[in-house]
Amino acid sequence: MMNKTSMIALVLLLISGVYPFFVDSAWLAIGTTFLVFSCVAFSQDIILGRAGVFHMGHAMFFGLGAYTTAIMNVQFGLPILASWAPAVLIPMFVAFVLAGPIIHLRGDYLLVATIGFNIIFIQVLENDVFGLTGGPNGIFGIDVVRLFGFEFASQTYMYYMAFILLGITLFIMRTLDRSKFGRAMFYINKDEIAAQSMGVSVRYYKLYAFIIGAGIAGAAGSMFSVQYSAVSPEAFDVTQSIMFFTIVLVGGSASLPGVLIGTFIMFVLPEVFREFETARYLVFGLAMILTMILRPRGIWPVRFGNIPNFLKKDVK
């Protein structure tokens, strides 16, 4: 027994599983980055699509993860593996500290505050605070993952590592959606007052969303820094945050297929049309407007009603 969606999912899984064997190195790198960006987009979706927080500074958490790995590896000579946990935990901690004081702000006020955090983050990187971040040029020469004397150096390894990370992210998304936590986020998103009246602490679950989202973005950032063996500020600036924000809304908030589609459209398609350098973003902007007009809830909107089967017996 399989419905259409799971069929599509299976086919996609197979295609993405064998993808590295059929493409050249440039497209392999695009594939890897697509997987990494999908993780970031999902983590943005936890905050934006689920908890409904207008967060437009997500590239900062992505960058924090990337820079944690880069700094630990290049400046302190630690192995990449040792940086994995900090690359997740530091963004989570920063999310907790920064989001705490602003989490009560209304939609648009919070939006500009999160843009602000992202901009401050970039200035910290560019001004090379403590001589650790490498200033505007960033940090080069990041190592590859090594385990038991084996090095996972080829781009194919990078791809499969990103593949696994996306798998873990999807698992988390699914768990979240089927837990008290994910539901609480939706209740807050749909009606804050009703949610509170049912005993949901708005502050707790918004912060929860921020912290989990930051952790996943951090992990993706670590992967990203290893893939390119370098990090620099512009990969994590507000423009990138706007891209993740847009991915979620164009694809479909809180919809797993939607976010994947969004990432594909916003990141892979521009790569395909790279040769039309100049007109590309003009068309892109038009496409964003048109998509929203034609599909205001995104290309593949979320569908609620994911409840256990035993509750569906009377449904006609």
Place this chain on the structure above:
Amino acid sequence: MDIFIQQMVNGLTIGSLYALVALGYTMVYGVMRLINFAHGDLVAMSAFVGLTVYTQIFGENITSLVAVITVFVFTAAIVALVGVLLERLAYRPLRTAPRLSAVVSALGAGLVIQNSVMLIWGPNMKIFPSNIFPSTIWSFGGVVITFTQVMILGLSSILMVGLYFFINRTKIGTAIRAVAIDQDAAKLMGINVNRIIMIIFVIGSALGAVAGLFIGVYYRGVTFDMGWMYGLNAFVAAIMGGIGNIPGAMLGGLMLGLFNAMITGYISSQWAETFTFVLLIVILVFRPTGILGEKVAEKV
């Protein structure tokens, strides 16, 4: 002390420009609850339109009051038209859609405008002629004030005071305020909401056009992507003042201009944006809806 006063003059000048742009954000937000992310790019576009109007009609070297006024009026009219089109094409179809859909549409519209400017005028910096305004300067002790600064301060004050009276003392202004408070009720009272929104876009875009021209005249170098920076600062100013609130946008703009000038003058321009956003966040922590923004309790 001289530095302080000098920075104050400079700060108020740039602050007036922020305020003019911030008014565009705040007025649109007031009636549509939409952050018009394309507004900054509209401002940038104005500088290019103005430059073209100037060189096409008057050539490089003619400066006269008539020329200047023509350029301002012409540019404001063209940009206002683009603003109205923007609303028609990108925002009106989304008025009943989820709020964030319109935000994405605005981001898309910003890309469209910015890249159109790049395709039309090219990716390189364009330079405004230096003789649009006389190069007269006045100095008081160590403090220097240029003719351009006086023009900027003067004209933006006139526009802001004018807008204030327009909103508070005229029939259309009253209608605008009514639509801002409750669109449905306004509609029932016979107010043509679409027309009001159009007027908002005309005024907001025209003020943005004036700011864009002044940016060209004052800084002289203009780039197709400069809208982001000015737009963001102005938007921050609108938020500081309390978005949706017209005096708030004016206050926020002037305050941010002054603050920026002081930071650049006394501390360092390297950290200017950081200071801006720290100030913003501190303001919001203590006043979650900005300095003059009203706290609207939801009626249950």
Place this chain on the structure above:
Amino acid sequence: MSEYILEIKNVTKMFHGLVAINDLSMKVKKGQIYGIIGPNGAGKTTLFNCITGIYTPEMGQILWKGKEIKGTTPYKIAELGILRTFQTIRLFAEMSVAENIMSGRHIKSKQKWYNGVIPTPAYFKDEKEQWMKVGELMEFFNLSQYATTPAGDLSYGVQRRIEMARALAAEPELLILDEPAAGLNEHETQELTDTIRKIQAMGVTIMMIEHDMEMVMSLSEYITVINFGAKISEGLPSFVQDDPVVVEAYIGSDEEDEHE
């Protein structure tokens, strides 16, 4: 502790200098159905908003089992066992009926903080338990056939039932109903009356604002009448019904817009 589960003492609530509730007091006994009536704009909903923490009154006390709860945030009020419905229905419109009711199970769920990311056996057990409870409530309120339907797509009467199911899912001690019969037809009102009796039989205390006089008079054990934010009468339904002050208040107000 007194025999009263909820005591409202001299509560005053103002909006921008306008008095919405004026020095209001009332006492609700455990297990009672307590009716609140009064013309539109009298301040009834505002009173409920004060009890549930949505507004904080400027003056007075609100005692829950003898303890002051004035100013407590709404989600903590819910955790205390005070749950409500809204006059202007506030469901999670895009979400299914089952998911809406599940929100009532939020405070009863024992999932740990890490269960949002990592499932554990205890989590699966808890999740199952909560959904079973949702199933029971859907049956009680005759909603099972709509389990997967978005709540916003259903009729007014059904939506009112979902709101009650959602509040009841949290196993409240005090259930606060704001005009539960508004917009219902006669048949639905009759069903609602029966349902409210059944809920009372479960041991739940009920406070209810209602304009349907027949219903409120038959259900309530005690009634307070509010006009212009102040109490104008209180007592048994039979007394209140004939109290000239009450009759006066109702004639003075516009009966027409009472069912909006």
